[in-house]
Every structure is written in C-alpha cells, then in structure tokens.
Amino acid sequence: MERSEIKNLLILSILAGKIMLKNGAETYRVEDTIARICKSRNIDFVETFVTPTGIFLSVEHEDDLFSYIKRINSISIDLHKIEMVNDFSRNFVSTDMTISEGIKKLTMIDQGIPYKNKIRYLFAGVAGGFFTLMFDGSLLDFLASFITSSSLIFLLDQIKKLPISFFLSNVIGGIFVTFFAVILYTLGLGSNINNIIIGSLMLLVPGVAITNAIRDSISGDFLSGISRTVEAIIIALAIALGVGVTLRIIVNAFGNIDNIRSAVNVLF
Template sequence: MNESIYIYFHYRGVPALDRYEIKELVLFAALAGRVLLENGAETYRAESTVEHILRSRGVGNVQAFVIPTAIFLSIEYNDELYSHIERNKRIGIDLMRVTRVNDLSRDFSSGSMSVQEARLKLNDIKKSSQYSLLTQLLFAGVGGSFFTLMYNGGLLEFTGALIASAITAAVTEFLFAHDVSLFMRNVAGGLITAAASITFSVACTLLGLQVDMNIIIIGGIMTMVPGVAITNAVRDSISGDYVSGMSRTSEALVISVALVLGVGVTLNAARILLGGLMP
C-alpha cells in the first residue's frame, strides 16, 4: 500500500484496509442502505448513510446512487475502483428499523466497531420487530376504525372497520413475509378489506341493524393508502432526485390501482352472489 496513504489514515486514527476488508465494508454499507429502503426511508437518507459509513473508514471518493429498487455504489480506494449493486425487491414501512439503522451507522462511524460486528447487528435489526404481531394487528385495526368517525360513522361502522383492518393487516403481513409482489399484496388487501366489510354489513342487516358498508370499507382500507410513498415522492422531487421521485410516484399509483381493483372486484362479485342481501 502507498506509504503516504497509510500515514494519512494512521494519523486520523483509521487503520488502512486491505482488499478483503474494503470489500466487506462496501457490502455492509450497501446492506445498510437496502434495509433503510426496505422499511420506508427516504432516498437521501439511504445515500447519506452509505456515504457516511464508507467515509468513516477513510474512503474519500464515494459515489452512491440510490433509487427505491436498487443501490449503485462506486468507490476509489488506494488507486483501485470498487463497484457494487444492491437490489431491493421488498417495500414496507417500519420506521423503528430505520431509526435503529441510523443509530448503528453513527455508532459504527464514531467507534471502534468492526465490520463483522456491525453486520451481525444489522442482521438482528432486519429480523427484529419492536411490537408483537398481535399488537401490530390491534393497532392496525384501531387506526383504520378511527377513520370512520371522520365520515360520521357510528359504533357499528367503527367495529366493522376495526375487524376489517386487523384481518387485512394479518393477510398482508403474511404475504409480505413470503415476498409476494407489491401489486398482488395490495390487490389481496383490497379484496380482504371489502370481503370482511361486506360480511360484517350483511350480518348486521340480517340482525336488523342499520350500517353503512361504504364507511366500513373506507376505514378498513385507509391503513393501506400509500401516504409514505407519496410523501417520499414529493420530498425526493423537491431535493432534485427526480428518478426516485418518479419511482415513488409510480409506487403510489400501483398501490392505489391495486386497492381499487381488489375492492371493485369483490363488490361486483358480492352483488352478483348476494343480490338483495347487500346493504
């Protein structure tokens, strides 16, 4: 290794890296960026995290280009070029994981943590969940049901939306765990929401209770509306990341179309099968 480079890194307190170590560092930085993207982080956050991790170990020339589905990374170290592409096929939302990756990045950059130790912690973050599945389903149901109050829904609509939201969250979480595509996941979500809402509404009608099925469907589906994707699309576009902005916009459109398709197909099928029983 060039002696001046070694002296420079040694002066900064950063040991010089061999080719294997720099490769491991690149893989760790790219994986950290991918975990951020998988859990709903903004493009600029993933880019800055990747660059921060690499520069903390003395890598000066870092070029990171991030879009929601991939990370393109190129660095120059000791007169050699290294490049890496990290694909991302999972899109979800878990802001606690985003926070934990940010904390890990800061700890890695400011301390003496090894790359191997950092990767183990990152893998633990990928597998971790702050809340149990039961808690997630409960609050998914509560979150959806409170939207019924905005549309003048009553106790029955509130209860129906709570049940529909919780069931939909369980199904979509199962599909996400099995790497089902974003489009099909949201089609299934719209279908389950509509089916649960129709079943609850028909049961209430048979019992002689008046209920507004449309309000239940609206409440049940609100937890799947792509608010984070739309927000990130606007933020990326404003910051000049137009490719990411268009990608996020496309993601929001795909989710919206999938939800409408799932709900529409289910409503039409129910009208044909149930006829006059539809509320």
Template sequence: MDLISKEKTYEIIEICLLAGKIMLKNGAETYRVEDTMTRIATAYGAEYSDSFVTPTGIIFSVEGTEPTKTKLIRIIERTTNLEKVVKVNDISRKISAGGLTIAQAYYLLNEIENEPKTYSDFMQVMAAAIASGCFLIMFQGVWGDFLPAVAAGGIGFLCSVYFHRLVPIKFFAEFLAAFLIGLIAFAAVRFGVGAEVDKIIIGSVMPLVPGLLITNAVRDLMAGHLVSGISKGAEAFLTAFAIGSGIAVLFVLL
C-alpha cells in the same frame, strides 16, 4: 488522494452496502441511504465514494485503489420498520465520531439485520383492526359501525399478509384484501350489524394505504432523486389502484 489498501476498500464497501440495504429494506428515503453510506465511507478513510440507490438496488463504489472498486446488490423485499432505520442512523453517528471499528460496526449491523420483527403478526393485525375503527370515527362514521370496521380492517390486513406470502405479488394481495373488506362491509350492512357501508369500507382500507411510500416518493423527488421518487410513486399508485379495483369489482358484482 491518499490510497487505502484493497482489503480495507472491500471492507468499507461491504459495511456501507449492509447499512444501505438495511435502511432501504425498512422504509428509509433514498437520499438518507446515500448520505449514510457516504458518511460511513468518509469516516473510515474513503474520502471519495459514489452511490446510486433505487428502490430495487444499490450501486456503491470507493476510489482508494486502482482500479476503482464497485459493487451492486439487489433489494427484493421491502417493508416498514423505522426502528431499524433509527438504529442504523445511530451506528452511523458513532462511526462518524470515531467510536466504532469496521469489525464492531459490521457486527452491530448484522445484529440489526437479523433481528426478528418488532411486532408479531397478531399485534399488527390488532393494530390494523383498532386503527380501522378509529379511522371510521375520524371520517364521521357512526359508533354503531365501529365493530364492523374493526372486524373488516383486521381480517383484511390479515388476508393481505397471508396472500402476499402465498403469491409474492403485492398487487394481488392488496386487491383480494380490499375485495374481502368490501364483502365484509356489505354483509354487515345487509344483516343489520352496520349502517353505512361506505364509511366502513373507507375506514377499513386505511391500514392498506401506502402512506409512508407516498411520503418518501415526494421527499425523494424534492431532494432531486427523480428515478427513486418516480418509481416509489408508481408503486404507491399501483397499491392505491389495487385497493380501488378490489372495491370496484365488488360493487360491480353486488
């Protein structure tokens, strides 16, 4: 095995971890993160590298100097921004093709990490509101419930974002958001604005459902990443449980 310098080894580790962190934080699957990191390391001359990725951390090592260099980073916050994942994949392809130096790639990855959110909170709330009304119709609800579902879905999503900023525990934010959605749905039917409380609730909670998380959990399990697949599945289950609990508590109280 050709040895590479200590300085270049550290540079390779840093750029691989940065690429992996961006992808993992923004909704990429575990196996995709590991594959991207390995390809980048190989392109820069580190033929033998190992990575271990979980939803909360990345361990990456490169065999190029003695002793083998290893580094760990923690992933605290996770969101969904597949545009950043696509951009990192594009940079990875350019690196594999020999089109970017380590310094150039590191600069571009830093730009991606520091990019502001693609959509503002207002746009996300509006999208959640419209999606809630569309889900209501898809689940064979009546058009008279469209506006109540739009209001409940938008307000519920807004409260989920706001509560999560106040208390950084997703379970409580999603529980309170679901409770509020149910309360709005019951109020709409009670005052004659809505007709079917169940359809309004079902349509309005759909923007809170962790669809991408469930998909990634299944794909990771199929790819053999059992730890990541099970942990993502557990996180999706907790989200579903929080939504269900919020609605159930409201039914009990009312």
C-alpha cells in the same frame, strides 16, 4: 486499509442501505448514510446511486476501485428499523467500532421483529376503526372496521410468504376488505358500509410512497420520485380494482347490499 477490509466496509454500508431502503426510507437518506459510513474510515472517493429497487456503490482507495451492486426485491414499511440504522450509523462514525461488529449489529436489526403480531393486529384494528370514526362512522362502524382491519393485516402477513407481486396483493386486500365488510354489515354490525370499507382500506393507502416521492423530487432525485409516484398510482389502482370488482359482483348478484341485510334480518 487492506483490500479485505474495504470489501467488508462495502458490505457493511450496503447492508445499512438495504435495511433502510426496503423499510421505506427516502433514497437521499440512504445515499447519505452509505457515504458517511464509508468516509468515516478514510475513504476519500465515495459515489453512491440509489433507486427504489437497487443500490450502486463505488469507492476508490489507493488507486484501487471497488464496486458493489445490490438489488432490492421487496419494500415494506418499518420506520423503527430506519431509526435504528440511523442511530447505528451515528455510533459507527463517531466511535472506533470495528466493521465486523457493525455487520453483526446491522444483521440483528435486519432480522429483528420489533413488535409482536398480536400488538400489530390490535393497533391495525385501532387505526382502521379511528379512520372510520374520522369519516363520521358510528361506534358499530368502528367495531366492524376494527375487526376488518385486524383481519386484513393477518391476511397480508400470509400473502407475504407467497411469491405474489405487490399489485396482486393489494387487489386481494381490496377484495378481502370489501367482502368482509359486507358480511359484517349484513350481520348487523355497522350502519354505513361505505365508512367501514373506507376506514379499513386506509391501511393499504400508499401514504409513505407518496410522501417519499415528494421528498425525493424536492431533493433532486427525480428518478426515484417518479418511480415512487408510479408505485403509489399502481397501488391505488389495485385497491380500486379489488373494491370495484367485488362491489359490482355483489350488486349484480343481489341488486343492493341492503337487500342482503333485510333478508338476513327476516331469516334470523
């Protein structure tokens, strides 16, 4: 292979790893995918090191050493894109797909939007509502949690457009869920404010981060395991901070949430 082809191969493999990592894949899976892509084009020496915030790749070919470093700034959850990159890597390894064709396909995967916003908002509401039912909520609690959860995802989509850290976005999410749930509860939509808040907050709980932390640690990637564990703890603290501060302000102002509901019932 010529030097230009090797450079393009590094770009291709790093792009595949970036898509997987920023959409919630485990670090060992990203490393394995990058190594397989490089070795499929007769690159004998491939060394890759992946952390939750960066990818380091070095390959050696005919006494030439090539290195590539990629910084990952944002991480979200999109398991569908991870599956698509997995399928792509299998096809790339087992066929004669050119590197340029591979880069085009990965770019389409990276820029693609698998689900429309209306569908995302709908099923976010369904997820939050059924979590509320799981916590022994009523049908009115389900409806309140449905509205709150759908509105939360809409809010998070708007926050992503701003240069805000993931800690602050989760604090804002916790504040919004608590405040919005209290409003719906005072208007008579729901019978248990705790079930509404808890069910809606489940959309913010870092379940994938916790799972990946365990899987990375089991695989021997202790750095990534510790990093993801810290990430999950910080997200949990941010959610607790948002909810706790909002409830404290409301309680200090009105004494009790039920007092607000009683006042609204008297007025209307």
